[in-house]
Amino acid sequence: KAGVTQTPRYLIKTRGQQVTLSCSPISGHRSVSWYQQTPGQGLQFLFEYFSETQRNKGNFPGRFSGRQFSNSRSEMNVSTLELGDSALYLCASSTWGEYSTEAFFGQGTRLTVV
Amino acid sequence: GIQVEQSPPDLILQEGANSTLRCNFSDSVNNLQWFHQNPWGQLINLFYIPSGTKQNGRLSATTVATERYSLLYISSSQTTDSGVYFCVVDSLIQGAQKLVFGQGTRLTINP
Numbered sequence: 001k002a003g004v005t006q007t008p009r010y011l012i013k014t015r016g017q018q019v020t021l022s023c024s025p026i027s028g029h030r031s032v033s034w035y036q037q038t039p040g041q042g043l044q045f046l047f048e049y050f051s052e053t054q055r056n057k058g059n060f061p062g063r064f065s066g067r068q069f070s071n072s073r074s075e076m077n078v079s080t081l082e083l084g085d086s087a088l089y090l091c092a093s094s095t096w097g098e099y100s101t102e103a104f105f106g107q108g109t110r111l112t113v114v
Numbered sequence: 115g116i117q118v119e120q121s122p123p124d125l126i127l128q129e130g131a132n133s134t135l136r137c138n139f140s141d142s143v144n145n146l147q148w149f150h151q152n153p154w155g156q157l158i159n160l161f162y163i164p165s166g167t168k169q170n171g172r173l174s175a176t177t178v179a180t181e182r183y184s185l186l187y188i189s190s191s192q193t194t195d196s197g198v199y200f201c202v203v204d205s206l207i208q209g210a211q212k213l214v215f216g217q218g219t220r221l222t223i224n225p
Contacts, residue, residue, distance in 0.1 A: 033212065035213070037155070042215060045212050055211075056212050090157065102145070103202075105149070
């Protein structure tokens with residue numbers, strides 16, 4: 001079956017602009033979570049969605065937001081881009097459960113802010 | 115929150131060598147996974163192993179949940195094993211998935 005799909009794969013934006021990234025989870029997976037990877041900070045949790053509801057959010061400024069649609073596809077948006085937002089953004093999907101289950105990651109979107 | 119420490123941070127080996135990567139975590143976990151990040155950034159699932167031992171070809175993993183550590187073994191290393199290996203745990207938040215990553219072990223296999 002198809003894996004987690006993230007689009008676009010690469011993106012170059014200018015400081016001050018906004019950007020929207022997309023993540024389509026594995027069919028049947030209802031939880032989607034987002035992570036930012038930078039050389040200095042490693043991989044950090046952004047937020048998690050399940051059934052169109054944000055259940056948990058990491059320590060990121062309000063410029064980072066997201067949403068999930070009824071088909072479980074998720075988008076994350078970063079407004080007023082800063083140079084420090086340059087990173088690899090990864091999303092993960094997993095099945096529903098009372099507790100977390102095995103997660104699968106997409107190929108990531110590499111964002112460069114100039 | 116939960117802390118995940120991986121060791122060693124860097125490991126350089128010759129092809130054919132064996133290696134052991136360690137992951138220590140600071141609190142009880144409901145989920146522990148090992149991933150290999152390829153040069154293009156994708157995280158490849160290796161093991162979902164909250165406890166016990168699993169083997170997949172040249173790779174095996176053991177998690178001792180009561181002692182809060184996990185080990186990843188790679189035998190007869192190949193150059194394609196190079197990359198960063200991450201140990202990832204959940205933060206035991208009921209009803210929400212929040213994964214916490216270690217800093218990774220960068221493995222370099224030389225021919």
